[in-house]
Amino acid sequence: MTEKTPSTRPGGRRATVRVKTAGKRTESSKRWLERHLNDPYVAEATKRGYRSRAAFKLLQLDEKFRLLAPGKRVVDLGAAPGGWTQIAVEKVQTAKDGWKVVGLDILPMDPVPGATTMQADFLEEGAAEALKEALGGPADLVLSDMAAPTTGHQQTDHLRIMGLAEAAYDFAEEVLAPGGAFVAKLFQGGAERSLLDRLRRDFAVVKHAKPPASRAESSETYVVATGFRGGSANDDMR
Template structure:
């Protein structure tokens, strides 16, 4: 491993020597992690991932999370958003409930219920609502599909994930509830955005500063869920 100096004697940028078993993309990812101030800050502050700062920044702007809410976090691993949500709703004081779900296991977050499994499973909405003790006030999703490097393919994958998350949110959100989901720039155009505007009173995009500058990710925030149409309404 080597480093570049900024001229004042400080080592500013860490460079890794190329390893034979490491791909170019892995090399770039490792260098980016080592030089990311949010990664170091997360370790100091006790957050499990740099993504915690994205939710903190969004919540500071829109006041999404409130004491006593029922929260669902889709794709919750490694648990950074669970930590933030727990703090913001007062979980340590016995206020609210949080359920996280992910295909990957995570270390327990105090007070948080966790399901290791697929949120698209047929019984997942009912399991989540049972653990919450009712419908959710907020559904969070920071899920991201594994990147292929092919822009159009990655775009389609993230749109598909967002569609699945939206469908899930419709099944578990209480009327008036909110939905926050990671997408890519251009990822909520067309029918997807139209559906959100139909089902929620307010829809907007947010790109927190904690998102990497070279990343095309942003978040769609849909607030004020109108609820599922009544049976036989023809909607």
């Protein structure tokens, strides 16, 4: 019998949880807590042992774009607390040698079985070289879920996350194997053109996607580029 693939969406219905305002809890914190407690992706992530609801974003992106497969090498930038790293390991691990998952974040994170994780500021000197060394060869997929702390000013936040996405692609351009893929989180705004121009030059297909697990009120979206045309830059990694 063929094993059924787990759904990338929560199942079943749950009773709504109401939170009372008490002590120093503000109305806004009460709303956040209620949303968190009633979020079906939070409940499903807990049920499946994922470290965050964000794991479902990668599951859904993979479902649509076929990014992950056994034997691949994957880099996860902005990895903490490890939800995407967990999914990557689940999808690429195999009994044969060659697969690899490397996760990096500026925040501490507990080890993920099967992955190499490191704490460092990706923008600091030496971080990219440490990632390359841990990877041990060209990457098939570079993921960036990095996001700077929000300021509340939409344009400022957009520019800051675009800077991280550009830096992530600077790295990806050096390590991706021909045919590889790149995924980066963006905020909707107006400063994506330079990055998109680079991606359209270097990849066969470039798409925007907002997975169902991304909250409707969030301005986040993802750019997904597949079919990397490069390769000469990372010949020395082979």
